[in-house]
Amino acid sequence: MQRIGIIGVGEIGRAIVEGLRDGGGTAPEVFLSPRGARTAAELSERFEGVHVCADNQGVLDRSEVVIIAVRRHDRQEALAGLRIGDDRTVINLMAGVATADLRRTLATRAPIVRAIPLPAVRERRSTTVTFPSHPVVDSLFDQLGGALPVADEDAFNVFSALTGTLTTHYAYLATLTSWAAGHGIAPDAADRYVRGLFQNVGRSLSDETRPLHRLAADHETPRGNNERVRTTWFDPANAAALAKALDGLLTDLA
Template sequence: MQRIGIIGVGEIGRAIVTGLCDGADPSPAVFLSPRGARTAAELSERFEGVQVCADNQEVVDRSEVVIIAVRRLDRHEALAGLRVDGDRVVVNVMSGVGDDDLRRTLATDAPLVRAIPLPAVRERRSVTVTYPSHPVVDALFERLGGSHPVADEAAFNVFSALTGTLTTHYRYLATLTSWAIGHGIASDEADRYVRSLFQGVGRALGDETRSLHRLAADHETPNGNNERIRTTWFTAANSEALGKALDDLLADLT
């Protein structure tokens, strides 16, 4: 795989380009749409093999693999009139847009593969869920931290819903920091400590010999501080509310 095109150069597009090109040997040729012009220009200046095309059709024409990463609401405008020959492979990273929908929009018989790349692909450390499995696409994401093909679109949508919890986790950490600041801790100290605390938790997740329930239990002392917060704040009602929010998101994605 030598030529990769990206239509829609936002945060995910930037992460994919960085993961493919930063320190990679060899790195592929990457063709970017002018959409997201500032980011595309920055990437083309940073990486020798990255070029910004005049329009989306040029991206498709010059690429073997075309990654579509525009926002769901912008897809019809961005993809209108685009011609995609059957020898291309199209990777659909638009949340909530199924391949049947995209095939109607593009009117193409090219292979279509859905994928859920996350920002950590820039460090080649994030597993990407794909559907259906395709050797070219799976190889692409193996380079970026790993590929996890799933059996059907229903399973794909479940994984997609899980990604909707990421910013909630960041806001949770920000709330902890704000609480410490409110109790007299300097902002930079609170921020540094909370980051360090949960970076350690993240490293513990690398121990796949223990389930997540086991990890939680191993980090909790009976009648200790962690048990107190878990049982008084993350109650059964809060757990149920989280499940309901995920169910609602899943219904929207399907």
């Protein structure tokens, strides 16, 4: 793979470029759309072999693999009228946009692969779900932390729904720091402590010999503080509310 194009240079587009260019070794040429002009220009100035095209058609014409990362509700404006050869490979990062939908918009027979890269691809440590499995696409994301191909689009949408919980985790941590500040702890001290606490939790997740429920049990003392908060706050009703929210999101993504 020598040439990659990205249409829609937001946070994920930036992360992909950084992961590819900071990884050492031979990196592909990258062609960026002018959409997200400030980010595209900054990446072009920062990395040799990263270019900003005049328009989206220019990205398609110069690339072997095209990553489409525009927002779902902007796709008609961004993609309408584009011409893409059947010899290209298209990677669709738009949540809730099925392969058949995108194929109609692009009017192409080129392979289309859906993917869910996360910002951690910039450090090449994010597992990216893909559908269907495709050697070129899976090889690309293997460079960025690993590819996880799934069997069908229904399974892909389940993983997409799980991704929708990410900012809830950050908001949970922010709520903890606000609670501590409300009890007289300096906000910067609370922030530092909560970050360190959950960074250590994150490190424990690298132990794949223990399933998640086992990790929870191993960090809990019977009738201890952790068990008390888990059973009084994250009770069956709370767990059911989370499942209901995910079910609703999954319905919208299908």
